[in-house]
Amino acid sequence: MTPEEYKQQAFEQVVKIGKATSNLTRLKILYALSQGRKSVDELAKTIGISVGTTSKNLQILKKINLVKEDKDKNFVFYSLASAKVAQWISLLIDLSEENLSQMEYLSKNYNQIPSVSIPELKKKLLTSEPYIIDLRPKSEFEQGHLPYAHNIPYLEIDKKVSTLPKSQNIILYCRGRLCGIAEDVGKKLEKQGFKVKTFNNTVQEWQLAQ
The missing domain is CATH 1.10.10.10 (Winged helix-like DNA-binding domain superfamily/Winged helix DNA-binding domain)
Known part of the structure; x- marks a missing residue:
């Protein structure tokens, strides 16, 4: 050959x-x-x-x-x-965000809730006590989740609103940057007077960064 x-x-x-x-x-x-x-x-x-x-x-x-x-x-x-x-998928999303103008347009027009990056979340966990909500189904939560996260699947969030703390900063996350659910839930909670931010990375991306 x-x-x-x-x-x-x-x-x-x-x-x-x-x-x-x-x-x-x-x-x-x-x-x-x-x-x-x-x-x-x-x-x-x-x-x-x-x-x-x-x-x-x-x-x-x-x-x-x-x-x-x-x-x-x-x-x-x-x-x-x-x-x-999983790393390849994350890199593919990175490249799309960096090189495709339509991806940037989608993000700017859909994502209105302030988001926290991995380093920012790490700092918050060390200096404050944010109330972190994992919006994924229970089966996904049980296979891995962020530190101190509370699992409230997004289909159940309306029933649990009365149990959420208005005195704490709430950080919502779901399945990452291509999901959109955390943003949607965040907008609803913000209208009800909650202090909300989103974490738009995946649990796997968080774990790899540690």
Whole structure:
């Protein structure tokens, strides 16, 4: 094999990753799995597509070893094959924010609640006692969450508003920069007189930064 033949074949292997992930549904699946292990049914509900479509796309991702499966009784669960996949998704979002003007436009027009960065949150945890709310489902919270976070799934937040402290600064987070739920909940709480900020990174990004 010549150097040129080697290079050609090596690039063809790398392109397989690009082809498999240049699909909106599969990117959503990987993003959802970056929050933790899920069954096919859970993934389908999270993304808002059919179980059949979810399963079909999972097999494509499994074929190139970006996801892995394990069985628990009669259920099949999927997770990211390695932490590098989550890091790659985070880097892809970074590049989109830095290089695509439409991404900047979306962020400016949707994100109205002040947000805290990873370093800022770390400082707040050392110098004050913010009331941190994890808006994700319980199953995701149990697989990892921010320090001192209270789990109130976003579908239950309206029922729990009366229990939230108006004397403390509230920090909301959900599934990261492409989620939008923390912003939506923040706007509602702000109208009710709460002091609110959002944390728009993922739990995985927080853990990696530590």
